[in-house]
Amino acid sequence: MPNNKLRRAPTIGIEIPHGYNEIPLGDLDALMQTAGPMITESVPGHIRNDVPNVLGALHFMLATLAANNTLYSGIGLHRTAESEIERIAVSWLTVSSFDxxxxxxxxxxxxxxxxxxxATKSRGKLAVVETxxxxxxxxxxxxxxxxxxxxSYPAADDAPEVFQIEATVPSRDGTAIAVVELSTADPGAGPQYRGMVxxxxxxxxxxxPPPDSESSSLAL
Structure with a gap:
């Protein structure tokens, strides 16, 4: 994506699916201070010493998202079924906007x-979808x-696979784009998110558009 064309865009509207919990990108220091004690209390005692390192990595990631025009960030939990097996899939959702x-x-x-x-030799499944x-x-x-x-967490023998989807939406006049991105470390469940994205x-x-008191849309 040409960097010289990316400037912060005006507010957009979007429907956020059920099952996602927003992670605010405003005051990250306050967020970490609030989340730290709760996370420490909720994890087993033998991994509590690692909580500060995990929070540090999370702070860096969220700050990077905020610096790159991310307007929404959320973690989702959804039931997924493969054959007769039902389990919970975890996914990360972000929405960004650019002039x-x-x-x-x-x-x-x-x-x-x-x-x-x-030009960047990106490899994946690409399609232009009409809406x-x-x-x-x-x-x-x-x-x-x-x-x-x-x-305190056993190292994996191989780097984990992450399934990712990116949907880029241009404005009608071509002056702005919105980007919806989804990632899940559950590659088997990944294709089930295609329709949602x-x-x-x-x-x-x-x-x-002007707010509608009966609408579930989110202004970003």
């Missing part, structure tokens, strides 16, 4: 983003990420 330059056809915006992915308003660029991939070192992308508005 993207001069007015033009939104399809030209997506074309440029596709060329950028090709009632604008086309959406859908990109899906699985990557391995090095797990943070936690003394595309529904979110289709719900994006630039800018957010």
């Amino acid at each position: 993207y330059g001069e007015e033009r056809n939104p399809r030209l915006v997506l074309s440029e983003l596709i060329h950028t992915k090709a 009632p308003t604008v086309p959406v660029l859908y990109f899906e991939w699985t990557a391995k990420h090095i797990a943070p070192a936690i003394a 595309l529904d979110m992308a289709a719900s994006v508005t630039f800018p957010q």
